[in-house]
Amino acid sequence: MSFIQAAPRLPHPWREDRVLRQSLARILPEAQRRDAEAGFVALGDYALQACARQAASPPTEPVLTNWDAWGNRVDRIELTETWREGPAIAARHGLVADGHDRALGEFARVRQFAKVYLYHAASAFYSCPLAMTDGVATALRDAANAPLRERLLPHLLSRDPATLWISGQWMTENAGGSDVAGSETVARRESDGTWRLSGRKWFTSAINAEVALALARPVGNPPGADGLALFCVETRTADGAWNGITIDRLKDKLGTRELPTAEIHLQDTRAELVGGTANGVRAITPVLQVTRLWNAFGSLSTMQRCLALTRDYADRRMAFGRSLAEQPLFADGLAGWQAEFEAAFGLAMEVALLLGRVESGAGDGDDATLHRLLTPLAKLWICKLGVQVASETVEAIGGVGYLEDSGIPLLLRDAQVFPIWEGASNVQALDVLRALDQLGIGAIVNAVDRWTEAADGVVSDFDAEIVRGTVRHAETWLREPAHDAESLQAGALRLGITLARALAAALLAQHAAWAQRERDDPSPAAALRRFCAHGLDHIIEMT
Numbered sequence: 001m002s003f004i005q006a007a008p009r010l011p012h013p014w015r016e017d018r019v020l021r022q023s024l025a026r027i028l029p030e031a032q033r034r035d036a037e038a039g040f041v042a043l044g045d046y047a048l049q050a051c052a053r054q055a056a057s058p059p060t061e062p063v064l065t066n067w068d069a070w071g072n073r074v075d076r077i078e079l080t081e082t083w084r085e086g087p088a089i090a091a092r093h094g095l096v097a098d099g100h101d102r103a104l105g106e107f108a109r110v111r112q113f114a115k116v117y118l119y120h121a122a123s124a125f126y127s128c129p130l131a132m133t134d135g136v137a138t139a140l141r142d143a144a145n146a147p148l149r150e151r152l153l154p155h156l157l158s159r160d161p162a163t164l165w166i167s168g169q170w171m172t173e174n175a176g177g178s179d180v181a182g183s184e185t186v187a188r189r190e191s192d193g194t195w196r197l198s199g200r201k202w203f204t205s206a207i208n209a210e211v212a213l214a215l216a217r218p219v220g221n222p223p224g225a226d227g228l229a230l231f232c233v234e235t236r237t238a239d240g241a242w243n244g245i246t247i248d249r250l251k252d253k254l255g256t257r258e259l260p261t262a263e264i265h266l267q268d269t270r271a272e273l274v275g276g277t278a279n280g281v282r283a284i285t286p287v288l289q290v291t292r293l294w295n296a297f298g299s300l301s302t303m304q305r306c307l308a309l310t311r312d313y314a315d316r317r318m319a320f321g322r323s324l325a326e327q328p329l330f331a332d333g334l335a336g337w338q339a340e341f342e343a344a345f346g347l348a349m350e351v352a353l354l355l356g357r358v359e360s361g362a363g364d365g366d367d368a369t370l371h372r373l374l375t376p377l378a379k380l381w382i383c384k385l386g387v388q389v390a391s392e393t394v395e396a397i398g399g400v401g402y403l404e405d406s407g408i409p410l411l412l413r414d415a416q417v418f419p420i421w422e423g424a425s426n427v428q429a430l431d432v433l434r435a436l437d438q439l440g441i442g443a444i445v446n447a448v449d450r451w452t453e454a455a456d457g458v459v460s461d462f463d464a465e466i467v468r469g470t471v472r473h474a475e476t477w478l479r480e481p482a483h484d485a486e487s488l489q490a491g492a493l494r495l496g497i498t499l500a501r502a503l504a505a506a507l508l509a510q511h512a513a514w515a516q517r518e519r520d521d522p523s524p525a526a527a528l529r530r531f532c533a534h535g536l537d538h539i540i541e542m543t
Helices: 018-027 030-056 081-093 102-120 127-141 146-156 285-316 328-360 365-397 408-415 425-439 442-455 464-478 485-490 492-519 523-533
Strands: 063-067 073-078 167-170 186-189 195-204 211-218 229-234 245-250 262-273
Touching: 018 030, 018 102, 018 328, 018 492, 030 081, 030 102, 063 245, 073 245, 081 102, 081 127, 102 127, 102 285, 102 328, 127 146, 127 167, 127 211, 127 285, 146 211, 167 195, 195 211, 195 229, 211 262, 285 328, 285 365, 285 408, 328 365, 328 492, 328 523, 365 408, 365 425, 365 442, 365 492, 425 485, 425 492, 442 464, 442 492, 464 492, 485 492, 492 523
Parallel strands: 167 211, 186 211
Antiparallel strands: 063 073, 186 195, 195 262, 211 229, 229 262, 245 262
């Protein structure tokens, strides 16, 4: 009988993930870790089951039926099995609710995003509407429309699948993606005080959601982004019919194919103002701050699965008399990508901790400033890194990794969405530049000094001055008198990557020192040395 290579097997996503377990051991109080562990185990179990199911049969896609047999417009969407399971998983594990649970204090977001990380790769992107739901709940907490807030938040934060609602966010139109100023959807106020929206929304992910936030321009408002207002739309009427919504088609996408993303028309769609009749883009900013962090953790979840499958494959794939894992060049490459992943994980987890501190009131102004600066940096760098790691996984597994029915190409196609969602990389870089202009770089300098000090002299072969020097080089470059606005913008992406990598190195150094003292584990320190050797400073390439 001819040889048949065994497929790579996924280890338990919670029990066998050193990076996640150590990170939570360092950050969470022991009582919170014990309280949360059963949920982490259950989500890991679900991920293994979903992985086995996906391997046994290729994923299906949602199906849109516009008309019934009698010619009635129905716009009915049949969801996939994983999406039908989504509400029960999300509600039972508090994938949205945990982040808003005041009883969890400053650690609410850390616990939540640990669950998001465990769930995402098994979710067929049901994590997408959960991210939007989380962002919308965050925005509604401070919304001026109190009756709307009081009616919707119990649904958005429900732990009961029967009452849980998910939300979309409808910003993108034909005239603009990231530049929403050209939005053409019109809002008209009726004589009874209600609002009606009419227009076309070009990308509406999770069109099955019960509610959505939408940007529209009230009649008489001036052009530009400030003339847009933020509205909330309940997608169905009391009798279950679409609320002035027609679905033109579902998007045929490179990845995220189980996620029903639609092109829709709004015609006299009933809506409610979230706040004022202008400055809607500012009102939706809290949504983006949250969903960008979901993007980062989704990318990390994909990376973790890629690396886990590659390691298992390398352990059992024999070539030239020994396993791939024993081949020096292959082992070196895999260790390098693991180091990048560990550094990225630390940065994302710090953003989650900062968000929890700010929202709970445990943080101070420095925490708020650092959170504002780190969120777009983490989204920018981590999401681009995820595509690289997924691509390396396809190559590492070779020809079989290029075959659709192996499931490996799906990881690469799905990873590509993260640099695009919630503002592509250039948008994130320009957001960083604006934040630095408003807030300065001092908070980053101080944080890097603080984190590296914890490791300096503790982690062998770690040169803290290299990390500090990278940040100070960025600070010097920003203050260069010769730089006008256009040259700053031209270098913004490289600046952002430089700052993200320096911050990630400092955080990994802090963690490595903890791991050596508390766990006698040299693995994070080894990852730190390799990560720093890959290079932190991209500003030297600027002209």
